[in-house]
Amino acid sequence: MIDDSIIIKGNREGLNAVINMNKFKDVDEMLDSLIEKLSRGRVFYKGATIKITTQLKHINERELRRLKDILFDEFLIKDCIFENSEETITKVFSGVYEGRTKFIKRTVRSGQIINYPGNLVIIGDVNSGAEIYASGNVIVLGALRGYVHAGYEGNSKAIVAAFYLQPQILQIGDVATRAPEDNIKPQYPEVAKVRGNSIIVEPYLPNKFI
Structure with a gap:
């Protein structure tokens, strides 16, 4: 058989x-x-x-x-x-700016889990071992070193941005990737988004539309 x-x-x-x-x-x-x-x-x-x-x-x-x-x-x-394989049609988020937003004014420590059905703005660091889930976008005004999943309801237009973008695993919508092993750690803000079937990371430019 x-x-x-x-x-x-x-x-x-x-x-x-x-x-x-x-x-x-x-x-x-x-x-x-x-x-x-x-x-x-x-x-x-x-x-x-x-x-x-x-x-x-x-x-x-x-x-x-x-x-x-x-x-x-x-x-x-x-x-x-x-x-x-049983895709549903309804999506809560379909773009970058829509929806409610939650602000977290503290560092998210290892072992802590944040899950929110909207955009998340974290004013602080996300330490290695922490987990962040948002159906919208994830913005970290600090270092992002934990696990992050933006657009978890299938929104491939969501973004992940951080002052220091160094996640262990990063997922946007249905696309996941891990941090590169080259140990290069840029000292400037970066934005991650989906392009095609891959996640790309670009420097944050204030005058560039995301």
Whole structure:
């Protein structure tokens, strides 16, 4: 009998993985199966982009982070794109400026989690090990070194900006990437946004429209 619970195929753009969550009793079982399948071609995946299509309603944010950690740390995947196989039409945010905004006037420390259905402006640092989730944009008036997911309802037009943009993992909409390993840390504000199927980071220019 053919096992179609996880199907992985390669193309010019990288890897496509289709995961049928209905075939697994829980996320742990799915992760074990995915690791087993990816391990067979581990040497080919370094620096690749992977697109994962699955029923995202079965996977919460913490479990998604575990999945991304495995892909980035164990298989050295460069970028990860998630596509919901049961995509809904309604989106709360569809651009950069719309929606309500929450201000946090303190440093977000390791182990702390901030989750807000709107834009987040953090006046302080986001330390390594902290987690930030916003359905809108994330602006940090300080150093961003933790995990950040902007546009978590699928808004690929959201942005992440910080005085010092050094996140462990950065995700906008359905596109995720990890910090580069070149140890180059610019001492000026930067803005991250999605272009095509990748996240790009640019210096913040006051007179340039985002």
